[in-house]
Structures are given as C-alpha cells and as structure tokens.
Amino acid sequence: MPNVKELMSAIEGGVNKKDEELINKAYNFALKAHEGQKRMSGDPYFFHVFETAKILASMGMDTQTIAAGLLHDVLEDTKTNEEELKKIFGENIVFLIKGVTKLGSLKYRGHERHVESLRKFFIAMANDLRVVIIKFADRLHNLRTLEFIPEEKRSRIALESIEVYAPLANRLGMGKLKGKLEDAAFPYAYPKEFKEVEEIIKEKKDLFEKYLIEIREKLETELKKQKIKFVEISYRVKHKYSLYQKLLKYDMDLEKIHDIVALRVVVETVEECYRVLGLVHSIWNPLPGRIKDYIAVPKPNGYRSIHTTVFTGSGGIAEIQIRTKEMHAEAAYGVAAHFAYKEKKTAKNSVNISKFGWIEELKELNYNPAEPERFIEHLKTDFFNNRIFIFTPKGDVIDLPEDSTSIDFAYSIHSDIGDHTFGAKINGKMSQLFTKLKNGDIVEIITKKDAHPSSKWLEFVKTAVAKKHIKSYLEKNSLLARLKSFGRS
Numbered sequence: 001m002p003n004v005k006e007l008m009s010a011i012e013g014g015v016n017k018k019d020e021e022l023i024n025k026a027y028n029f030a031l032k033a034h035e036g037q038k039r040m041s042g043d044p045y046f047f048h049v050f051e052t053a054k055i056l057a058s059m060g061m062d063t064q065t066i067a068a069g070l071l072h073d074v075l076e077d078t079k080t081n082e083e084e085l086k087k088i089f090g091e092n093i094v095f096l097i098k099g100v101t102k103l104g105s106l107k108y109r110g111h112e113r114h115v116e117s118l119r120k121f122f123i124a125m126a127n128d129l130r131v132v133i134i135k136f137a138d139r140l141h142n143l144r145t146l147e148f149i150p151e152e153k154r155s156r157i158a159l160e161s162i163e164v165y166a167p168l169a170n171r172l173g174m175g176k177l178k179g180k181l182e183d184a185a186f187p188y189a190y191p192k193e194f195k196e197v198e199e200i201i202k203e204k205k206d207l208f209e210k211y212l213i214e215i216r217e218k219l220e221t222e223l224k225k226q227k228i229k230f231v232e233i234s235y236r237v238k239h240k241y242s243l244y245q246k247l248l249k250y251d252m253d254l255e256k257i258h259d260i261v262a263l264r265v266v267v268e269t270v271e272e273c274y275r276v277l278g279l280v281h282s283i284w285n286p287l288p289g290r291i292k293d294y295i296a297v298p299k300p301n302g303y304r305s306i307h308t309t310v311f312t313g314s315g316g317i318a319e320i321q322i323r324t325k326e327m328h329a330e331a332a333y334g335v336a337a338h339f340a341y342k343e344k345k346t347a348k349n350s351v352n353i354s355k356f357g358w359i360e361e362l363k364e365l366n367y368n369p370a371e372p373e374r375f376i377e378h379l380k381t382d383f384f385n386n387r388i389f390i391f392t393p394k395g396d397v398i399d400l401p402e403d404s405t406s407i408d409f410a411y412s413i414h415s416d417i418g419d420h421t422f423g424a425k426i427n428g429k430m431s432q433l434f435t436k437l438k439n440g441d442i443v444e445i446i447t448k449k450d451a452h453p454s455s456k457w458l459e460f461v462k463t464a465v466a467k468k469h470i471k472s473y474l475e476k477n478s479l480l481a482r483l484k485s486f487g488r489s
Contacts, residue, residue, distance in 0.1 A: 001031075002050040010057035011066065019063040022089075026053075026067035029088065033071075033078040041148040048141055049073055055137035059177070059336045060329070065130045068096035072134055075101050099131030100138070132168070133336055136177055139165050143184035158188035162241070173301040173334025182241035190244075197244045200254060205237060208261040211316045215263055219320075222283060223265075228275055231266040231325055238262070262319040266328050270295060273322045277306050280320055284310035287317065295327070297389065300399035303331055388439040398443075404462045406433050410445045411466040418466060419473055422451040434460040452477070 004027045008015060015023065030049050037045035053069035061069075067089065074080040075097055086094045143161055146154050162185050169178040187194045212235045223230055238246075238260045250256040265276050273295060280286075290309035298304045305323040312318050323331065390398045390409055398412050406426065411418030423446040424431055437443065453470045461467055 001044070002047065007050065007054055007057060007066070010054050011063070012057075012060050015063065022063050022067050023070075026070040026089070026093075030070045030074060033074045033080050037077070039145065039148070041145055045073075045077070048145075051141045051144075052134070052137045055140055056134065059133070059137070059333045061130070061133065061336060064093055065096065065134060068093050068100070068130070069134050069137060071097050072100045072138060096128065096130055096134060099128060100134050129172070132172075136165060136169055136174070136181070140177070140181055140184060143181065146184070146188055154188045158185035161185040162189050169334075171301055172336075173299075173303055173330060174332075174336060175303065175334065176332035177334075177336075179239035179242060183239050186241040186244070193244055194240065197240050197247070200247075201237070201240065201243070201260075204254065204260065209235070209237075211312060212261050212263055212318060215312055215318055215320075218283065219263070219265070219280070222279055223276070226275075226279060228272055228279065229268060230272075230276075231268065233263065233265050235261055235263045262321055264321045264323070264328075266323060266325055268324060270324060273306055273324060276322045277308060280308060280310060280322075284312055286310050290319075295323075297397055299389070300387065300397065302334060305331060388437060388441075390437055391440070391442045393442060393444045400437065401462055403436050405436060405460055406431065406443055406445065407457055407461050408463045408466045409437065409443050411461075411463065411469050413445070415469045417445055417447060418469055419453060420447040420449060420451045421453075422446050422448040433457075 004024055007023060007027065008020065011019075011023075027050075031046050034045045034049065039045055039048060049070050049072060052072065053066050056066045056069045071085070071089070071093070074085070075082065082094060082098070085097065139161060142157070146157060149157065161181050166178045166181040166185075169181060186197075216233050216235065220230075220233055223233075238257075243257070243260060246257050247254065254260075267273055267276060287309040290307075292307040295304050295306055304327045305321050307319060307321050309317060309319045388400055388402055388404065390400055390404075392398065392413070398409060400408055400412060406424035407418065407421060410421045410424075421433065424433055424435075425444040425446070426435060426437070426441050428442070453473045455474060457470050458467060461470065
C-alpha cells in the first residue's frame with residue numbers, strides 16, 4: 001500500500017504542520033472510502049487517487065489541490081456525501097471535488113455529447129483552473145494504466161487525450177505535462193507510427209547525446225571562466241509524439257530537425273540569460289533565423305526562454321535554451337507554477353488568469369446543438385492549432401492560428417475595426433487583405449467609415465471570431481436592405 005510519507009516527500013518546498021494534517025486526513029479518508037474497490041489492473045482503486053495526488057504534488061500544486069486529488073472520486077464512486085465532506089474538509093476542497101466530478105469523463109460518444117463535455121471543461125476552467133489541473137493528473141495516471149483497459153476503448157481514450165487534453169495543457173503553458181500526456185497516449189492512438197519513431201530515436205539518440213555532453217562540458221568551462229553563475233546545465237530528448245509531429249512536417253526527414261536533443265542552461269537572472277547567449281555565440285556560430293527571444297516577446301501561453309541553434313563543429317547542430325529558474329518552472333508547469341507553495345492558504349482565485357483571456361473566449365464560443373461538428377472545428381482551428389504571433393505597430397502581440405489573414409487580425413483586435421477594414425500594411429507595405437500572415441509580421445489595419453465586410457471574406461478568413469462577426473454584419477445589413485425595400489414598395 002502506498003505510504004503517505006511518499007506523498008509528503010513529493011511536495012516541493014516541504015509542508016508545515018497544518019498542511020501535513022490535511023494531507024494525512026485526506027489520505028486516510030480516501031483509503032477508507034475506496035476500501036475493497038479494485039481497478040481493471042487488479043490493483044486497489046486507492047492506488048489511482050494516490051498517484052493522481054503524487055502527480056499534483058510533483059507539479060508544485062498547493063496542499064488543498066493535492067488533498068482534492070486524493071478525494072476526487074469519493075463523491076462519484078463511494079457512499080460519501082457532500083455534506084460529510086464539507087464538514088471534514090471545508091468548502092474550498094469540496095468545490096474542487098465537485099468541479100472534477102461534474103466534468104465527468106470526455107468520451108467520444110457522438111459529437112453532441114462530446115461537445116457538451118468540452119463546454120463543461122471550459123466553464124470549469126474559467127471558475128477555477130485547479131479543477132482542470134486535477135483532471136489532467138487524473139487522466140495522466142489513467143493513460144499510464146491503459147494496457148488494462150479493453151482494447152476497443154484504448155484508442156478512443158488515447159485520441160481524446162492527444163486531441164483535447166494535451167492541447168489544453170499546452171495553451172495553459174504546461175509543456176511538460178503536455179509532453180507526458182502525448183507520449184503516454186501515442187502508443188495506443190498511433191501504434192505503427194509510435195514504433196517507427198522509437199526506432200528513429202534508438203538509432204540516433206546516443207550520437208546526439210554524445211556530442212551534447214561535449215558541448216555541455218565546453219559551455220560549463222567557459223561559463224566558469226566568465227564567472228557567470230548557472231543553476232544547471234542539462235539536456236532533454238524531444239518527446240516522442242512531438243518528434244513525430246515534426247517528422248510529418250518535414251516529410252519524415254530527420255536531418256531537417258535540429259532540436260531532437262536540446263541543451264538547457266538555467267541561470268538566476270534575465271541579465272545572465274543574455275550574457276549566456278552572447279557567450280554561446282562567441283563559442284559557436286548561430287544558424288541564421290534560428291534565434292528566438294521568448295523573453296522579450298513571450299508566447300501567449302506565458303512561455304519565456306531564449307532559443308538559439310548553433311553549429312557545433314564536425315557537422316553537428318544543436319539547440320540551446322536559456323532561461324531563469326522561474327521561467328524553467330513555468331515552462332514545465334505553466335499556470336500550475338503560479339500556485340506557489342508560499343500561497344497555499346489562498347483560495348481559488350490565487351492565480352491571475354488575465355493572460356488566459358482565451359479561456360473566456362472558449363466559454364463564449366458559439367454553439368449550435370444542431371451542428372456540434374462545427375463547434376469542434378472552430379475549437380481545433382482557433383485554439384488547438386499551431387499558432388503564429390503577429391505584432392501591432394505599437395509592438396503588442398496578437399496570437400492567431402496558422403494561415404490567418406489581416407482580416408482575422410483586425411477582428412481579433414475589435415469587431416468595429418474588422419467591420420470597417422479597408423486595407424492592411426504588412427511589414428510597412430500595402431498588402432492584399434487575404435494574404436496569409438507569417439510569424440513575426442507587423443500588421444497595420446487601415447479603416448474607413450464606409451468600408452464593410454463582403455461575403456467573399458468568408459472564403460478566406462481562418463478564425464471563428466472573424467467568421468461570426470462577418471456573418472452577423474451581412475445578416476443584419478441584408479435584413480435592413482429588405483426592410484428598406486419593403487418600405488419603398
């Protein structure tokens with residue numbers, strides 16, 4: 001039987017007496033509530049909730065969330081009632097448990113049911129992000145025991161994990177969790193492709209690691225010479241599913257992928273990040289166009305780091321990532337990193353989710369029960385697709401899906417700007433409104449009072465927001481035209 005001490009030791013930063021009491025209480029309650037219950041693996045059901053709580057602890061979640069992880073199935077799968085729970089654990093923890101219970105499981109049992117489940121997910125996210133983080137941890141452990149699930153269910157669970165859970169984790173900046181979800185699901189969602197990728201990694205991994213160890217040693221020596229303090233220098237192998245996606249993009253040509261194994265330098269301050277970048281480029285020549293400064297311009301999900309790709313000699317190419325300790329935590333766990341242990345006592349609103357405004361957009365995304373497929377299509381296009389970052393002339397960053405146009409950009413700023421778009425400058429040059437934007441483009445929208453959308457726009461725009469406003473304008477003005485015509489007759 002899992003020991004509660006194992007869970008305590010997984011909590012980074014340790015626990016005070018009050019937190020220890022809460023975890024012990026939740027552990028013992030869940031153990032008793034699930035007594036006699038078994039999983040399909042034959043293991044006691046308690047193993048699942050314990051592992052869920054351990055995942056939450058490893059992510060640096062507060063003790064309330066970890067306790068809720070231990071208890072997340074007691075309302076649904078045991079005789080425990082809500083009042084009993086509230087009396088013992090308080091309203092905040094019950095709020096989280098109920099949130100997880102309400103979510104249920106995302107099952108592809110027809111589009112309509114699936115869409116409703118997704119809508120519940122988004123509402124839960126807007127109410128308290130911790131509910132969704134618990135659900136992520138729950139799903140990750142379920143994926144790790146997928147071999148015990150009947151074969152016909154494995155593919156469905158794996159696919160929904162890749163298509164729904166992982167992209168959501170990514171939008172929340174939880175890169176490490178995204179990778180774990182995808183890699184756990186990959187063998188069951190695409191078994192043939194998984195084996196192919198495994199062979200590729202097996203063949204090349206040792207070679208890549210060998211010269212990265214050499215690079216690390218050289219860089220470490222130079223950093224010490226320049227008296228630049230560093231927290232750690234490590235390397236990581238690209239997640240298998242992420243590598244598979246890259247291979248698809250480059251026609252399965254491994255030679256075109258330069259970040260299979262990346263070196264990571266973690267320092268204390270932002271200033272030191274740039275000092276390390278300068279030192280790296282003094283040692284090795286950088287690849288043109290491969291320097292990405294996500295510190296100066298963070299990704300919309302909050303990711304911050306400097307990436308540079310360098311020629312290492314002997315034909316070798318390697319990516320080097322440079323970031324602070326704080327950035328490193330955020331890169332791994334995104335929004336979860338904001339639930340600092342020092343703020344454990346705060347309630348559900350301890351995280352400022354203003355930078356996750358897209359959550360509200362998801363909540364408000366138009367849904368017609370008669371057309372659930374359209375909702376899912378909007379979802380994949382607007383929120384889960386590859387993103388590009390477009391700048392306003394003032395330097396603000398607008399996050400858009402790939403293949404977006406200037407019209408999409410205009411509507412993402414404001415519907416009035418979109419409705420009166422007359423022209424667009426891309427990187428200072430007048431361009432057609434339907435030109436596909438590229439990452440890093442600077443776009444200036446030119447408006448006129450008498451300019452208005454045309455039905456032709458619908459053929460080219462990418463985002464659901466743009467389509468919604470264009471259709472709304474066309475329908476409204478079509479009606480006005482009819483009314484005017486009626487008045488004249």
